Amino acid sequence: MPSWITETSLRAEHGLAHGSEVHLPEGVRLTPSASQLLAERKIRVKYIGDDGRVFLPDETEAGANQKASVHPLTSANARPGNRCSVCHSQVEKKTELLTLLDSERLVPKTHPRIALRGKLDTLISQTVWVQTQFAASFEKYPVLRHALADLRSFMGNLLRSEVTGDVQSEISMGNLDDETIHRISHHPLKYLGHDHIVPELRHGANVSLLNVLRAMAREAELDACRAFQTDNFELTRPDIVQGLNRLSSAIYVLMLMTLVVESTGSLPELGGIS
Known part of the structure; x- marks a missing residue:
């Protein structure tokens, strides 16, 4: 059964x-x-x-x-093609310099989109590591565990969307949607009861670990701008760039939530993150 x-x-x-x-x-x-x-x-x-x-x-x-x-x-579940993105001919033997951009086209590994994927891969790996380091705190404060798990899921979706070309969904963290996260990140004193921070030693290990993820998300956003910016200063994938922008904001909100929880033992009502 x-x-x-x-x-x-x-x-x-x-x-x-x-x-x-x-x-x-x-x-x-x-x-x-x-x-x-x-x-x-x-x-x-x-x-x-x-x-x-x-x-x-x-x-x-x-x-x-x-x-x-x-x-x-x-x-x-189909075998990918090996078509050169420059000359459009089939590549009989793929060298170590080349990798798949999509299901058909091969590009050099120095391609800006491949660089972005590498940055997202590193961000995801670091996030999983932070989840393991937070294990004890998560048992005491499940709100933090669930919030970070949602952000880890969002990172994986960003990577999948970049590879497949599917439109990236807006970020969410528990019941906090994209706009709410953006609003809290700009006015934390109003919503969390704590003003903006520049991380330092006294904020503790958990805030420090999250700040590493926030900085890496910012780096990934810059790589996305390089990969998708046109000569007319427009973006071919504004959904990816906005998603990374909101991701760094969400991690910052989670940093502040962590600081408030560790300082006071509770959080103000934020729409039911659970």
Whole structure:
């Protein structure tokens, strides 16, 4: 008999940012309320087998899986092409200098979009590490664990959207949407009861770790501007650039939330981050 994933377990164990995705063990099934939660937040589901292969739900969304596994990032199951992005001819042997820009085109690894992917990859790896360092605090303050999990999900979605060309969804952190995060980041004293900070030693280890992520998100935003800025100073992917801009703001808000929680033991009501 398959095990069931409930709404409660989803909220406790996964980042549930709008437009992101969750990875569940192969063979489990979702309860109606769990399915509704994922649908409301437009969260994609992927199933992971014991051998690490990734599957998509079947048409009934019942937890059964496709026979063919898919790429964990792009969800594709077709072999990519090897077409040169300059001359448009097929490349018989891909050298170490080249890598895939999309499912068909090869570009040098120095391409600005490949540089951006590297920066996002580093940001995600550092975020997962910060999550492990925060483990003790998260047990005491689950609000922080859930907020950072949502931001980690958003980072993965940014990377997927850049690779696939899909439009990036707006950021969310718990029940805080893009506009609310932006507003709190500009007026923290009004909403959190603490004014802006420039991180320093007295703010403690957790704030310091989050600040590293905030700075890396800012660096990724600059790389995105370099990758997508045209000669007319327009952006071909404004959704990616805005997403990274809001990501650094959200991490800053989480820094302030952490400082307030560690100082006072509680947070003001912010729309039900849980």
